[in-house]
Amino acid sequence: MEITPVKKVTITEQIMEQLATQIIDGKLAAGEQLPTERELAVVFNVTRSRVREALRALSLIGMIVIKPGEGTFVSDNKVLIPDKTITWIYHKELNNVEDIYAARQLIETDIYLSCFDRANRKIVAQMRKLINEIAADGWRKISSVEFLENLNNLDLYVGSECGNGIYFKLMQTLVLLRTESSIKILNSSAARKSAIMHREKIVCAFEEESRELLEQRLNEFFEDSLKSIIKK
Missing domain, CATH: 1.20.120.530 (GntR ligand-binding domain-like)
Known part of the structure; x- marks a missing residue:
């Protein structure tokens, strides 16, 4: 019998997956601004710190761009996906x-x-x-x-x-x-x-x-x- 180890999915990873799916499917367009951390926390029913972790992770892999003082945006279509x-x-x-x-x-x-x-x-x-x-x-x-x-x-x-x-x-x-x-x-x-x-x-x-x-x-x-x- 072949068994694959069970992977524990954290709240942060769940938020990342949902946002990433929206981007990949084109439901969040290139250049589009995401809701604020506070708004996302309400939608996901989680704390702002969890949202912040997910956004930082998505920015590190190039799917979004965080602009201090302006907001968070979906990366441009011409940008290569890491x-x-x-x-x-x-x-x-x-x-x-x-x-x-x-x-x-x-x-x-x-x-x-x-x-x-x-x-x-x-x-x-x-x-x-x-x-x-x-x-x-x-x-x-x-x-x-x-x-x-x-x-x-x-x-x-x-x-x-x-x-x-x-x-x-x-x-x-x-x-x-x-x-x-x-x-x-x-x-x-x-x-x-x-x-x-x-x-x-x-x-x-x-x-x-x-x-x-x-x-x-x-x-x-x-x-x-x-x-x-x-x-x-």
Whole structure:
């Protein structure tokens, strides 16, 4: 019989979880001011000290910004979510590779298509620059961590330019969730070569201004990724 140790959830953690969920779901928008500590204490039916602890913790992981004399605000959409935030929210899912893959296919496809719909020459030129950095001489010699960082730079850029702040946060989430499995896979030169090839084709679809081709390239990418996961 497998047993998972029971985790005691404190009042402070419960407040954090509720506020974090509101932010992640978009019910609290970027830049929106939160109620005062006194008001939150009344809503949660707790002491102000508990609210203060929860707000400080959320500020440390980058979800909110506390401005002395002004109030507490939800972090801007363009601000990268700290790794600790994502790890804390999704700690139970970090080892579920197939679920992470399914989420990637659904969300990353929409993010890339959304970016395509609003892409201009500047965006496409930056994507070309980033793919050239991924495929630069020496890609076989760098560590899998460094290679993954180059891949992440492209995906995060696309997320930042897709025109949807929630999508950008989701891309940041997926980038972190896939880290452990990707590092292992990218120890293989064949996997790196495949990653370069697929992203090159995706960027070319942007350059050719073909949404239909982009959808095809994205499907090919995820089909091949699924095959590699199943083999592992």
